Amino acid sequence: MESDIELMLRTKAGDDDAFSELMNRHYKGVLNYIYRFTNLKENSEDLAQEVFLRVYRSATKYRPEAKFTTWLYRIATNVSLTYVKKKNKNVSLDEMNEKTGEIEDSGVEISDDIIYRKEIKNVIFSAMESLPEREKVAIMLCKYEGLSYEETADVLECTVGAVKAYVHRGRMKLVNKLKPYLTEEGEYGV
Amino acid sequence: MECKDIKGILIQYSLGDLGQVEKVGVEKHLEECNECRLYLSQSNELWNLLDTWEEVEPDDNFISQFWDQASIDETKYKPGFLSQLRNFKLNWTLAGAMASIFLVSIITFAVFSPDTTNTLFTSADEQDELILIELDNALSRETADVLSIYGPWDNTLDVNGNGGMN
């Protein structure tokens, strides 16, 4: 299998099929990354498309020293943060409703499990949103995108130790915020 | 070690990042301290809870959508013009270098326009980088908040990921 770098170099040389292959590999990851920033599937599709457009546009400037995923997630992070900042600046009531209220598929029976999953999704989103950006980004990249600490450090342009600290602090804040959803006594309860 | 020290290094402990002495110290403390055991188990439980946030699937035709958009984009951005512009910039750099050879003997310093263009990122990314710097400021505020809850993080967790021993 060709590496991402080889595909990107082919893209640079004008081979669009190579870029389609890169999208096949990474689009879903980027889409979900953005989705977890915004909690809105529709917008996430648009933003994921924007990320790949930006990558495609700058393909001519690509140099193989840069790891493709690092570069990709750096752009995705910038696009997401820009969107979130802009959105939070002019958040309207409609948008707030849109954020938490979702339209149900009529005629579909909703089980307790679906209700729980939906609730927990919104609760996790809110808890994540309350974290400082670097802690949020570090957790999302490590936990959800499966990036290594080293790769995450490259995205955030910081040390591996700093990434671990971000993840650690963020994780502890999430424990505090999501306590009602955790076992009160824990496995070793008193 | 006290509870706050232990809590500061529990995640490194879970990751197997601690040295032998610290590891034994944590294990000994965990045997005796219910609070820290709960803290550890809740932290692990939280990590698993995050998995309940399910993934979304891309639209079936995301690739064709992309190429439609890219072709609109191409006419809008005129990449031919852009690459001409890049060459133009390159010529300017060369011209500037040559001019400075002449000027450097006369003037004590030459004015270089600093080349801040990161070849990896688009111009929009440069703007976006400012956002990440802003984020650091936000982080220190939050860190102050969390200190009152969990104790002095910075004392127990340095950037190399090593916890301090009492």
Ligand SMILES: [Zn+2]
């Ligand atoms: Zn303890």
